[in-house]
Amino acid sequence: MQGTTARAMMLVEPRHFSMTKVPTGGVDDGGWLAVEATGISGSDVQVWKGEARDIVYPLVPGHEVVGRIAIQGPSVPYPVGTRVIVEPRIRCGACHRCRQNLATCVSRRPSNSYGMIPSIEPPGLWGGLAEYLYLDPNANLHPVTDDVPAEVATFVHPLASGHTWSVELPALKAGESVLILGPGPRGLACLIAAKAAGAGWVGITGLAHDADRLDLARRLGADLAVDMQHGDVAAEIADDLGRRPDVVVDVTSDDPEAVFTALDLVRSGGRVILASRKGNRALHFLSDVIVAKQLTLRGAMGASSIGYQWATNQLETDPRIDDLVSHQFPLTESARALQAAAGLLGREELMSVAVTF
Numbered sequence: 001m002q003g004t005t006a007r008a009m010m011l012v013e014p015r016h017f018s019m020t021k022v023p024t025g026g027v028d029d030g031g032w033l034a035v036e037a038t039g040i041s042g043s044d045v046q047v048w049k050g051e052a053r054d055i056v057y058p059l060v061p062g063h064e065v066v067g068r069i070a071i072q073g074p075s076v077p078y079p080v081g082t083r084v085i086v087e088p089r090i091r092c093g094a095c096h097r098c099r100q101n102l103a104t105c106v107s108r109r110p111s112n113s114y115g116m117i118p119s120i121e122p123p124g125l126w127g128g129l130a131e132y133l134y135l136d137p138n139a140n141l142h143p144v145t146d147d148v149p150a151e152v153a154t155f156v157h158p159l160a161s162g163h164t165w166s167v168e169l170p171a172l173k174a175g176e177s178v179l180i181l182g183p184g185p186r187g188l189a190c191l192i193a194a195k196a197a198g199a200g201w202v203g204i205t206g207l208a209h210d211a212d213r214l215d216l217a218r219r220l221g222a223d224l225a226v227d228m229q230h231g232d233v234a235a236e237i238a239d240d241l242g243r244r245p246d247v248v249v250d251v252t253s254d255d256p257e258a259v260f261t262a263l264d265l266v267r268s269g270g271r272v273i274l275a276s277r278k279g280n281r282a283l284h285f286l287s288d289v290i291v292a293k294q295l296t297l298r299g300a301m302g303a304s305s306i307g308y309q310w311a312t313n314q315l316e317t318d319p320r321i322d323d324l325v326s327h328q329f330p331l332t333e334s335a336r337a338l339q340a341a342a343g344l345l346g347r348e349e350l351m352s353v354a355v356t357f
Protein backbone atom coordinates (compact mmCIF):
# COMPACT_ATOMS: atom_id res chain seq x y z
CA MET A 1 0.00 0.00 0.00
CA GLN A 2 3.03 2.29 -0.15
CA GLY A 3 2.27 4.98 -2.67
CA THR A 4 -1.50 4.77 -2.14
CA THR A 5 -3.62 7.42 -0.45
CA ALA A 6 -5.96 7.34 2.52
CA ARG A 7 -9.20 9.26 2.81
CA ALA A 8 -8.89 11.35 5.97
CA MET A 9 -11.28 13.67 7.77
CA MET A 10 -8.98 16.61 8.33
CA LEU A 11 -10.04 19.06 11.06
CA VAL A 12 -8.82 22.23 9.37
CA GLU A 13 -9.87 24.45 12.27
CA PRO A 14 -12.38 24.01 15.11
CA ARG A 15 -15.72 22.61 13.82
CA HIS A 16 -14.51 22.51 10.20
CA PHE A 17 -13.80 19.10 8.65
CA SER A 18 -12.48 18.64 5.13
CA MET A 19 -12.30 15.22 3.42
CA THR A 20 -8.67 15.02 2.30
CA LYS A 21 -6.56 12.39 0.55
CA VAL A 22 -3.21 11.85 2.26
CA PRO A 23 -0.38 9.67 0.83
CA THR A 24 0.44 6.71 3.07
CA GLY A 25 4.15 6.31 2.31
CA GLY A 26 7.17 8.32 3.33
CA VAL A 27 8.09 6.89 6.73
CA ASP A 28 10.01 3.62 6.75
CA ASP A 29 10.53 2.65 10.37
CA GLY A 30 6.91 2.30 11.57
CA GLY A 31 3.91 0.34 10.32
CA TRP A 32 0.42 1.03 9.02
CA LEU A 33 -2.97 0.18 10.41
CA ALA A 34 -6.15 -0.19 8.34
CA VAL A 35 -8.66 1.49 10.64
CA GLU A 36 -11.88 -0.48 11.34
CA ALA A 37 -13.53 1.83 13.87
CA THR A 38 -12.70 4.83 16.05
CA GLY A 39 -14.55 5.77 19.21
CA ILE A 40 -15.34 9.44 19.86
CA SER A 41 -14.60 10.65 23.38
CA GLY A 42 -15.14 13.84 25.34
CA SER A 43 -11.58 14.95 24.63
CA ASP A 44 -12.22 14.54 20.87
CA VAL A 45 -15.22 16.82 21.34
CA GLN A 46 -12.93 19.39 23.02
CA VAL A 47 -10.49 19.20 20.09
CA TRP A 48 -13.38 19.58 17.63
CA LYS A 49 -14.77 22.59 19.52
CA GLY A 50 -11.34 24.22 19.85
CA GLU A 51 -11.38 23.94 23.65
CA ALA A 52 -8.44 21.56 24.12
CA ARG A 53 -4.99 22.77 25.15
CA ASP A 54 -1.83 22.38 23.07
CA ILE A 55 -3.64 21.62 19.82
CA VAL A 56 -2.25 22.73 16.46
CA TYR A 57 -4.63 22.46 13.48
CA PRO A 58 -5.01 20.96 10.95
CA LEU A 59 -5.06 17.43 12.29
CA VAL A 60 -6.91 14.14 11.93
CA PRO A 61 -8.86 13.62 15.19
CA GLY A 62 -9.64 10.30 16.85
CA HIS A 63 -7.54 8.42 19.40
CA GLU A 64 -9.78 5.43 20.26
CA VAL A 65 -8.66 3.31 17.33
CA VAL A 66 -9.29 -0.33 16.42
CA GLY A 67 -7.88 -1.74 13.20
CA ARG A 68 -5.87 -4.40 11.44
CA ILE A 69 -2.16 -4.39 10.71
CA ALA A 70 -1.78 -3.46 7.01
CA ILE A 71 2.02 -3.03 6.86
CA GLN A 72 3.95 -4.76 9.62
CA GLY A 73 7.09 -2.61 9.71
CA PRO A 74 10.17 -3.48 11.82
CA SER A 75 8.67 -2.23 15.11
CA VAL A 76 5.32 -4.03 14.83
CA PRO A 77 5.28 -7.42 16.61
CA TYR A 78 2.10 -8.73 14.94
CA PRO A 79 1.55 -10.03 11.39
CA VAL A 80 -0.55 -8.34 8.71
CA GLY A 81 -4.26 -8.85 9.36
CA THR A 82 -4.02 -8.96 13.18
CA ARG A 83 -6.73 -6.88 14.81
CA VAL A 84 -5.23 -4.53 17.41
CA ILE A 85 -6.08 -1.68 19.74
CA VAL A 86 -3.59 1.21 19.55
CA GLU A 87 -2.82 2.99 22.83
CA PRO A 88 -3.35 6.72 22.24
CA ARG A 89 -0.16 7.84 23.97
CA ILE A 90 3.12 7.48 22.08
CA ARG A 91 5.92 7.38 24.65
CA CYS A 92 9.66 7.26 23.97
CA GLY A 93 10.31 5.22 27.12
CA ALA A 94 13.57 7.05 27.81
CA CYS A 95 12.75 10.64 28.87
CA HIS A 96 12.25 11.56 32.53
CA ARG A 97 8.45 11.56 32.22
CA CYS A 98 8.32 8.19 30.50
CA ARG A 99 10.68 6.74 33.12
CA GLN A 100 8.32 8.00 35.83
CA ASN A 101 5.45 6.28 34.02
CA LEU A 102 3.63 9.54 33.24
CA ALA A 103 1.26 9.78 30.27
CA THR A 104 3.05 12.69 28.62
CA CYS A 105 6.46 12.45 26.92
CA VAL A 106 8.90 15.32 26.44
CA SER A 107 10.20 14.04 23.10
CA ARG A 108 6.95 14.78 21.27
CA ARG A 109 5.25 18.16 21.48
CA PRO A 110 2.72 19.75 21.49
CA SER A 111 1.02 16.40 22.12
CA ASN A 112 2.06 12.75 22.25
CA SER A 113 -1.48 11.44 21.75
CA TYR A 114 -2.95 10.08 18.55
CA GLY A 115 -5.79 12.33 17.43
CA MET A 116 -3.96 15.41 18.74
CA ILE A 117 -0.73 15.40 16.71
CA PRO A 118 -0.66 18.06 13.97
CA SER A 119 -0.93 16.72 10.42
CA ILE A 120 2.11 18.81 9.46
CA GLU A 121 4.17 16.09 11.17
CA PRO A 122 4.95 13.40 8.54
CA PRO A 123 3.28 11.24 7.41
CA GLY A 124 0.24 13.29 8.51
CA LEU A 125 -2.02 10.36 9.42
CA TRP A 126 -2.06 10.52 13.24
CA GLY A 127 -5.78 10.14 13.89
CA GLY A 128 -8.49 7.50 13.71
CA LEU A 129 -10.80 9.46 11.39
CA ALA A 130 -8.87 8.19 8.34
CA GLU A 131 -8.68 4.92 6.45
CA TYR A 132 -5.09 4.35 7.57
CA LEU A 133 -3.20 5.27 10.73
CA TYR A 134 0.59 5.48 10.94
CA LEU A 135 1.98 3.15 13.60
CA ASP A 136 4.85 5.02 15.20
CA PRO A 137 7.80 2.79 16.23
CA ASN A 138 6.93 3.66 19.85
CA ALA A 139 3.19 2.89 19.48
CA ASN A 140 1.83 0.34 21.96
CA LEU A 141 -0.47 -2.26 20.40
CA HIS A 142 -2.76 -4.83 22.03
CA PRO A 143 -4.20 -7.73 20.00
CA VAL A 144 -7.96 -7.93 20.47
CA THR A 145 -10.64 -10.54 19.77
CA ASP A 146 -12.19 -10.86 16.29
CA ASP A 147 -15.43 -12.06 17.91
CA VAL A 148 -17.00 -8.64 18.46
CA PRO A 149 -17.90 -5.91 15.97
CA ALA A 150 -15.18 -3.28 15.56
CA GLU A 151 -17.35 -0.51 17.04
CA VAL A 152 -17.80 -2.58 20.22
CA ALA A 153 -14.04 -3.13 20.38
CA THR A 154 -13.51 0.66 20.52
CA PHE A 155 -14.94 0.48 24.04
CA VAL A 156 -11.64 -1.11 25.15
CA HIS A 157 -10.34 2.48 25.30
CA PRO A 158 -12.79 3.85 27.91
CA LEU A 159 -12.65 0.49 29.69
CA ALA A 160 -8.87 0.75 30.07
CA SER A 161 -9.22 4.26 31.50
CA GLY A 162 -11.94 3.03 33.85
CA HIS A 163 -9.60 0.40 35.23
CA THR A 164 -6.69 2.84 35.60
CA TRP A 165 -8.80 5.53 37.27
CA SER A 166 -11.06 3.52 39.58
CA VAL A 167 -8.81 0.54 40.40
CA GLU A 168 -5.08 1.20 39.79
CA LEU A 169 -4.63 4.84 40.82
CA PRO A 170 -6.69 4.69 44.03
CA ALA A 171 -5.21 1.22 44.76
CA LEU A 172 -8.76 -0.05 45.26
CA LYS A 173 -9.13 -2.93 47.70
CA ALA A 174 -11.88 -5.54 47.67
CA GLY A 175 -14.90 -4.42 49.65
CA GLU A 176 -14.19 -0.69 49.37
CA SER A 177 -16.79 1.82 48.19
CA VAL A 178 -16.43 3.98 45.08
CA LEU A 179 -18.49 6.97 43.96
CA ILE A 180 -18.20 7.92 40.28
CA LEU A 181 -19.19 11.44 39.22
CA GLY A 182 -20.33 11.37 35.58
CA PRO A 183 -22.07 8.49 33.72
CA GLY A 184 -20.42 8.98 30.30
CA PRO A 185 -18.51 6.13 28.63
CA ARG A 186 -15.57 6.52 31.03
CA GLY A 187 -17.84 6.75 34.06
CA LEU A 188 -19.66 3.56 33.05
CA ALA A 189 -16.26 1.95 32.42
CA CYS A 190 -15.12 2.96 35.94
CA LEU A 191 -18.23 1.23 37.29
CA ILE A 192 -17.53 -2.01 35.37
CA ALA A 193 -13.87 -2.01 36.41
CA ALA A 194 -14.52 -1.21 40.09
CA LYS A 195 -17.16 -3.95 40.34
CA ALA A 196 -14.85 -6.44 38.59
CA ALA A 197 -12.11 -5.57 41.11
CA GLY A 198 -14.41 -6.48 44.00
CA ALA A 199 -15.65 -3.07 45.14
CA GLY A 200 -18.24 -3.57 47.86
CA TRP A 201 -20.38 -0.63 46.72
CA VAL A 202 -20.35 1.55 43.61
CA GLY A 203 -22.48 4.65 43.16
CA ILE A 204 -22.68 6.91 40.12
CA THR A 205 -24.09 10.39 39.56
CA GLY A 206 -25.35 12.26 36.51
CA LEU A 207 -27.64 15.04 35.40
CA ALA A 208 -31.31 14.94 34.36
CA HIS A 209 -30.37 14.42 30.70
CA ASP A 210 -28.33 11.34 31.67
CA ALA A 211 -31.43 9.28 32.57
CA ASP A 212 -30.69 6.52 30.02
CA ARG A 213 -27.04 6.31 31.07
CA LEU A 214 -28.06 6.07 34.74
CA ASP A 215 -30.50 3.27 33.83
CA LEU A 216 -27.70 1.42 32.06
CA ALA A 217 -25.49 1.97 35.13
CA ARG A 218 -28.13 0.21 37.27
CA ARG A 219 -28.19 -2.72 34.80
CA LEU A 220 -24.38 -2.85 34.99
CA GLY A 221 -24.61 -3.32 38.74
CA ALA A 222 -24.45 0.17 40.23
CA ASP A 223 -25.66 0.06 43.85
CA LEU A 224 -26.88 3.64 43.53
CA ALA A 225 -27.45 5.87 40.47
CA VAL A 226 -28.49 9.45 41.24
CA ASP A 227 -29.73 12.31 39.09
CA MET A 228 -28.05 15.20 40.96
CA GLN A 229 -30.56 17.74 39.63
CA HIS A 230 -33.48 15.92 41.26
CA GLY A 231 -31.90 14.00 44.13
CA ASP A 232 -29.82 14.80 47.21
CA VAL A 233 -26.68 12.75 46.60
CA ALA A 234 -25.27 13.01 50.13
CA ALA A 235 -28.57 11.91 51.66
CA GLU A 236 -29.01 9.06 49.19
CA ILE A 237 -25.47 7.79 49.86
CA ALA A 238 -26.08 8.01 53.60
CA ASP A 239 -29.28 5.96 53.17
CA ASP A 240 -27.79 3.37 50.85
CA LEU A 241 -24.17 2.99 51.99
CA GLY A 242 -24.49 4.28 55.55
CA ARG A 243 -21.14 6.09 55.42
CA ARG A 244 -19.05 8.15 53.00
CA PRO A 245 -17.30 6.43 50.07
CA ASP A 246 -13.61 5.48 50.29
CA VAL A 247 -12.90 6.68 46.76
CA VAL A 248 -14.49 9.36 44.54
CA VAL A 249 -13.63 9.55 40.83
CA ASP A 250 -14.47 12.72 38.86
CA VAL A 251 -15.18 11.81 35.23
CA THR A 252 -17.74 14.53 34.60
CA SER A 253 -17.79 16.42 31.35
CA ASP A 254 -16.63 19.99 31.79
CA ASP A 255 -18.09 20.51 35.27
CA PRO A 256 -15.79 22.47 37.66
CA GLU A 257 -18.30 22.04 40.51
CA ALA A 258 -17.62 18.31 40.50
CA VAL A 259 -14.31 18.93 42.27
CA PHE A 260 -16.18 20.40 45.26
CA THR A 261 -18.66 17.55 45.20
CA ALA A 262 -15.82 15.01 45.26
CA LEU A 263 -14.00 16.68 48.18
CA ASP A 264 -17.26 17.06 50.07
CA LEU A 265 -18.60 13.52 49.63
CA VAL A 266 -15.44 11.43 50.11
CA ARG A 267 -14.73 10.04 53.59
CA SER A 268 -11.99 11.46 55.80
CA GLY A 269 -8.72 9.81 54.78
CA GLY A 270 -10.24 8.89 51.41
CA ARG A 271 -8.87 9.19 47.88
CA VAL A 272 -10.10 11.53 45.15
CA ILE A 273 -9.18 10.90 41.51
CA LEU A 274 -9.61 13.88 39.19
CA ALA A 275 -9.80 12.62 35.61
CA SER A 276 -11.74 15.42 33.93
CA ARG A 277 -10.44 18.72 32.67
CA LYS A 278 -12.29 21.96 33.35
CA GLY A 279 -11.36 23.89 30.21
CA ASN A 280 -8.78 26.03 32.04
CA ARG A 281 -11.49 27.59 34.22
CA ALA A 282 -10.34 28.71 37.66
CA LEU A 283 -11.76 27.07 40.76
CA HIS A 284 -12.19 29.07 43.96
CA PHE A 285 -12.28 26.85 46.99
CA LEU A 286 -10.92 26.49 50.48
CA SER A 287 -8.12 23.96 50.50
CA ASP A 288 -8.61 23.38 54.23
CA VAL A 289 -11.07 20.59 53.47
CA ILE A 290 -8.16 18.59 52.01
CA VAL A 291 -6.11 19.15 55.16
CA ALA A 292 -8.94 18.61 57.62
CA LYS A 293 -10.12 15.42 55.91
CA GLN A 294 -6.51 14.27 55.25
CA LEU A 295 -7.37 13.43 51.65
CA THR A 296 -5.23 12.01 48.88
CA LEU A 297 -5.80 13.75 45.54
CA ARG A 298 -4.58 12.28 42.30
CA GLY A 299 -4.75 13.72 38.79
CA ALA A 300 -5.35 11.10 36.10
CA MET A 301 -4.59 11.25 32.39
CA GLY A 302 -5.29 8.38 30.06
CA ALA A 303 -5.00 4.67 30.68
CA SER A 304 -1.99 2.56 31.60
CA SER A 305 -0.81 -0.46 29.62
CA ILE A 306 -2.03 -2.60 32.52
CA GLY A 307 -5.45 -1.00 32.03
CA TYR A 308 -5.35 -1.92 28.34
CA GLN A 309 -4.41 -5.51 29.10
CA TRP A 310 -7.29 -5.80 31.56
CA ALA A 311 -9.73 -4.17 29.13
CA THR A 312 -8.84 -6.37 26.13
CA ASN A 313 -9.50 -9.44 28.32
CA GLN A 314 -12.73 -7.97 29.66
CA LEU A 315 -13.98 -7.33 26.10
CA GLU A 316 -13.67 -11.06 25.35
CA THR A 317 -15.64 -12.17 28.38
CA ASP A 318 -18.23 -9.46 29.06
CA PRO A 319 -21.17 -9.44 26.61
CA ARG A 320 -22.67 -6.38 28.35
CA ILE A 321 -20.12 -4.21 26.54
CA ASP A 322 -22.25 -4.62 23.38
CA ASP A 323 -24.76 -2.20 24.95
CA LEU A 324 -22.20 0.53 25.52
CA VAL A 325 -21.68 1.68 21.93
CA SER A 326 -25.03 3.14 20.92
CA HIS A 327 -24.28 5.28 17.85
CA GLN A 328 -22.27 4.62 14.69
CA PHE A 329 -21.53 6.90 11.75
CA PRO A 330 -19.56 6.43 8.51
CA LEU A 331 -16.35 8.41 8.00
CA THR A 332 -18.14 10.93 5.75
CA GLU A 333 -20.46 11.80 8.66
CA SER A 334 -17.67 12.47 11.17
CA ALA A 335 -19.07 15.91 11.97
CA ARG A 336 -22.37 14.31 13.00
CA ALA A 337 -20.45 11.79 15.09
CA LEU A 338 -18.79 14.65 16.99
CA GLN A 339 -22.14 16.39 17.41
CA ALA A 340 -23.68 13.17 18.72
CA ALA A 341 -20.85 12.62 21.22
CA ALA A 342 -21.27 16.23 22.37
CA GLY A 343 -24.95 15.52 23.06
CA LEU A 344 -26.04 18.02 20.40
CA LEU A 345 -28.22 15.44 18.59
CA GLY A 346 -30.09 14.54 21.79
CA ARG A 347 -29.14 12.33 24.69
CA GLU A 348 -31.84 9.72 24.50
CA GLU A 349 -30.21 6.27 24.46
CA LEU A 350 -26.81 7.94 23.99
CA MET A 351 -24.05 5.82 25.50
CA SER A 352 -20.97 6.11 23.32
CA VAL A 353 -20.27 6.93 19.67
CA ALA A 354 -18.03 5.34 17.04
CA VAL A 355 -17.09 6.04 13.43
CA THR A 356 -16.89 2.81 11.42
CA PHE A 357 -15.22 2.02 8.10
Ligand SMILES: [Zn+2]
Pocket residue numbers: 091092093094095096097098104105106107
Ligand atom coordinates in the same frame (compact mmCIF):
# COMPACT_ATOMS: atom_id res chain seq x y z
ZN1 LIG B 1 9.31 10.05 26.67
